[in-house]
Amino acid sequence: MLGLACVPTVLKAEGLLGYLFRLAGTNGVSGDELLEAYRADAEAEMHPDAPDHWRIESEELRRPGTSPVRLWAHRAIRCCPRCLAEGAHWRASWHLSLYTCCTRHKLELIDRCPSCSETLTNSTMSTFACDQCWTPLEGAPAIQATADAGALLIARELEERLLYGERTSEKPVGILSLLDFHDVALRLGVRGSPSSRTKPMKPSNIGALSIASPIAAQAGQALFNWPRGFMRLLDSIRTRRKSEQTWQIPRAIGPLYHDLYKALSGSQFDFLRSAFEEYVRDCWHAPVALRNRNLSQDLIENHHWVSRGEAARSLGVDAPLIDYLVASGQMQSREHRYPSGRQARVVDVNLAAPLLERLRQAVTLEQAAERLAIGKTRTRQLAEAGVLMTFGGKPRRGARWWIDPVSLEQFHDTPLLPTPPDTPVLSVAHFARHLAMTQAEFSALAQSIVHGRLRAISPGGTHIPFGKLLLDEQEIRSWRQSRQRKASGMSVSQAAKELGVKEEVAYALARLGLLRTDTERHGRRKTQTVSDASLKRFRRSYVLAPELAALLKTDPRGMAKRLISAGIKPVAGPRLAGAPCRQYVWRRDVTTTSGKFAHDLFLAAVRADRCRA
Numbered sequence: 089m090l091g092l093a094c095v096p097t098v099l100k101a102e103g104l105l106g107y108l109f110r111l112a113g114t115n116g117v118s119g120d121e122l123l124e125a126y127r128a129d130a131e132a133e134m135h136p137d138a139p140d141h142w143r144i145e146s147e148e149l150r151r152p153g154t155s156p157v158r159l160w161a162h163r164a165i166r167c168c169p170r171c172l173a174e175g176a177h178w179r180a181s182w183h184l185s186l187y188t189c190c191t192r193h194k195l196e197l198i199d200r201c202p203s204c205s206e207t208l209t210n211s212t213m214s215t216f217a218c219d220q221c222w223t224p225l226e227g228a229p230a231i232q233a234t235a236d237a238g239a240l241l242i243a244r245e246l247e248e249r250l251l252y253g254e255r256t257s258e259k260p261v262g263i264l265s266l267l268d269f270h271d272v273a274l275r276l277g278v279r280g281s282p283s284s285r286t287k288p289m290k291p292s293n294i295g296a297l298s299i300a301s302p303i304a305a306q307a308g309q310a311l312f313n314w315p316r317g318f319m320r321l322l323d324s325i326r327t328r329r330k331s332e333q334t335w336q337i338p339r340a341i342g343p344l345y346h347d348l349y350k351a352l353s354g355s356q357f358d359f360l361r362s363a364f365e366e367y368v369r370d371c372w373h374a375p376v377a378l379r380n381r382n383l384s385q386d387l388i389e390n391h392h393w394v395s396r397g398e399a400a401r402s403l404g405v406d407a408p409l410i411d412y413l414v415a416s417g418q419m420q421s422r423e424h425r426y427p428s429g430r431q432a433r434v435v436d437v438n439l440a441a442p443l444l445e446r447l448r449q450a451v452t453l454e455q456a457a458e459r460l461a462i463g464k465t466r467t468r469q470l471a472e473a474g475v476l477m478t479f480g481g482k483p484r485r486g487a488r489w490w491i492d493p494v495s496l497e498q499f500h501d502t503p504l505l506p507t508p509p510d511t512p513v514l515s516v517a518h519f520a521r522h523l524a525m526t527q528a529e530f531s532a533l534a535q536s537i538v539h540g541r542l543r544a545i546s547p548g549g550t551h552i553p554f555g556k557l558l559l560d561e562q563e564i565r566s567w568r569q570s571r572q573r574k575a576s577g578m579s580v581s582q583a584a585k586e587l588g589v590k591e592e593v594a595y596a597l598a599r600l601g602l603l604r605t606d607t608e609r610h611g612r613r614k615t616q617t618v619s620d621a622s623l624k625r626f627r628r629s630y631v632l633a634p635e636l637a638a639l640l641k642t643d644p645r646g647m648a649k650r651l652i653s654a655g656i657k658p659v660a661g662p663r664l665a666g667a668p669c670r671q672y673v674w675r676r677d678v679t680t681t682s683g684k685f686a687h688d689l690f691l692a693a694v695r696a697d698r699c700r701a
Contacts, residue, residue: 092117098137099177101251104145105162106178107135109213119214123149141180141250144266156290159270161185164295165208166197173227178213181247185294186273188301189235191244196233199297203228238308239301242273260359261311268356275351277307279344280321282328288343315363322367335374335424335432337383349382373422375434392438393422399437405447409490410435412480418443446492450479453489459496461555466520466530473531499554503540506549511562513545517555519564532571533564542567577619580605586623588634589671596669600660602630630659633672648672 092115098107108126109119126132127150134142148160166182168190181187182197189196200207201218202225211219216226235243249266264272278288281302285291294300310321322341331340338345348360365387368376376383376391400407413419413435420436439447451459456476457467468489470476477495516537520530536542537557542564544557578586583603584594597603604622608615637644648661651674658664661672 095135098135098139099175101179101181102177103180103183104138104142105149105183106180106213109210110177113214119210123210126150139180139251140253144250145180145183157185157274157294159185159267161295161300164199164293165210165212166199166295166297167208167212167225168193168195168197169202169225169228169232170195172216172225176216176226181243181250184246184250184270186270186277186300186304186307187243187246188239188297188304189243191240191247193232194235194240196235196239196301197297198232199295201225202231236301236305236308238306238310238312239304241308241312242304245269245273261314263356263359265356268354272352272357272360273307273311274303275344275347276310276318276321277303277305279342279347280306280310280324315366318360318363319367319371322364323371337368337372337376337380345382373420373434373436374424392436393434394437395432395434399435402437403439403444403447405450406488406490408483408487409447409450409479412490413439413447415480446494447479449493450490451493451496453491456489456491456496459553460499461553462517462520469527469530470534473527475531475534498538500551502538502544502551502554502557504549504551504557505543505545508545508547508558509560511560513558514561514564515555516544516557516559519559520555523564523568525568529568529571533567536567577606577617577622580616580618583618583623587626587632589632593669593671596660597626597673600667600669602626602660602673629676630673631676636674 092111094111094114096107096111096114102110105123108123112119112122130150134146145160148158149162152158160183162183164183166188167178168182170193171179171190187197198208201221201223203223204218204221206218206220208225209219212225215222217224245261246266246269249269261269261272275289278291281288291299291303294303306321310317322344325342325344326340329340329342334340348357348364352360365384368383369387369391372391373393375393375395376388378388380388394402396407396410399410403410410419414421419439421433423431423433425431453464453467453471456471457464460467467476471478471489471491472482475495477492479490479492483489516534519525519533525533533542534554537544537554537559542559544559546552546557580594580598581591584591587594594603598605598616598618603618603626605616605618606622608617633644633647637647648658652658656674658672658674660667660669662668662670
């Protein structure tokens with residue numbers, strides 16, 4: 089070979105460049121001179137036992153490519169000391185740009201002397217020692233770090249393709265050739281690694297392990313556990329580029345978008361674009377431009393993040409229902425403000441099937457009134473009271489009510505009497521129209537009928553609209569009277585008798601807010617009532633002059649004067665301009681600085697008067 093006398097045998101997995109330097113050392117010539125001679129002599133014969141991968145390496149040695157990052161990095165000298173101890177020859181795979189760890193020992197390669205830390209040079213391939221300190225590399229006490237799992241995957245894939253022409257990975261990566269796999273790994277590794285360079289695809293000195301190792305590790309993480317690793321790579325790129333600030337996919341993904349659709353345009357790279365479209369479909373929470381010519385038409389037409397109007401059209405519902413879903417948290421939404429100040433919102437149309445079906449069957453207030461066979465006003469009262477469930481709650485003025493169809497089903501299952509009574513009966517619609525009932529009363533009536541507390545009658549024995557059901561007139565009036573008695577409490581006059589005061593005093597206490605009252609409407613008439621709880625609250629908080637006099641066993645006359653002189657002021661009384669009342673009223677919990685109650689102070693004042701007497 090090259091006219092040399094001594095031609096050693098080619099060893100297992102030995103590279104062409106390493107063999108040339110070993111050949112030079114065997115024949116006592118300079119390795120660099122022999123390399124130049126080999127490059128100059130294009131007709132030089134190969135070794136008769138030359139492996140197939142020498143032809144690939146020979147092309148690179150004689151006619152180096154122009155790519156900034158080539159498959160081979162012959163200027164970088166790397167090795168695995170443990171492999172050299174097992175066989176003193178330079179492996180072909182060590183010269184691959186992204187081969188950064190030993191697949192046999194699962195350790196990182198070294199490109200510096202373990203003793204002096206000087207960069208290894210070409211002469212190392214002849215002497216197998218550092219040309220600065222002459223430290224042998226075969227079995228050198230180098231501290232080799234454990235290989236990264238991702239970098240080890242890349243190294244294994246490259247080695248199998250180079251030495252054996254095999255593609256060990258399962259599809260889709262397994263279909264790639266050596267050059268294609270290197271191109272994919274390089275681009276994914278560079279795009280996934282943070283870089284401050286303006287041209288990251290042109291890294292200087294890619295052969296240095298300090299530069300190549302992070303790229304190989306990142307590429308392995310992206311290609312390992314496909315496609316989840318690739319999805320994580322896209323997530324990290326978007327996070328780094330702050331993709332939330334843009335709704336444009338090329339700007340959010342960066343140069344990798346160009347790589348997928350321009351640099352890696354061959355059909356063998358379709359698996360990359362398929363995984364990217366899957367990522368856009370699942371993780372791109374923003375609209376997709378209709379004029380995008382790279383993404384598939386199916387993805388563009390069926391992307392589930394769309395505008396409010398498009399969502400309403402695609403789901404077949406009214407636009408206000410979309411607002412309700414967003415407000416209630418049942419539909420995801422995102423807002424974006426453009427540099428011009430315009431603000432846009434998109435929503436996710438992926439809804440649960442049951443909810444979507446209910447939305448599509450939602451009825452308006454007018455339709456609900458027609459189905460129930462009662463007036464629209466009464467139907468609105470049922471919606472406002474919550475008997476009828478609505479989408480979006482009470483609408484703004486001029487907007488439509490949207491009734492959940494599920495709430496209408498309860499009226500179809502109303503319990504019915506098997507036989508009509510002998511007493512007069514009238515329809516629900518008649519009572520709703522002619523009987524003066526408040527919203528609360530009518531809502532309670534409807535619920536009592538639906539739950540069977542008031543049994544309805546169907547003329548034909550079959551289920552008919554709610555408003556056409558018949559009710560016993562006497563039973564309805566009795567039910568209403570009992571409900572009013574239960575809810576009304578007592579009148580102010582009755583409360584005055586309970587307190588042992590005149591009606592005028594009770595009304596004054598109610599007017600001053602000391603005795604709490606409730607206002608109830610009966611048709612057009614309003615009445616004030618006092619509940620038992622309100623009466624108990626008054627007795628617990630206040631004391632009247634007669635009660636205090638009976639407690640002290642004294643004449644109530646002059647008692648107010650003595651309490652006032654003792655520092656206890658009433659909250660109401662005949663001479664109080666802001667709280668007029670025919671009787672004095674004191675707080676039970678009023679205390680002075682000594683902490684004694686009002687009646688204790690009064691007793692002290694009485695004792696003092698007696699002592700003075």
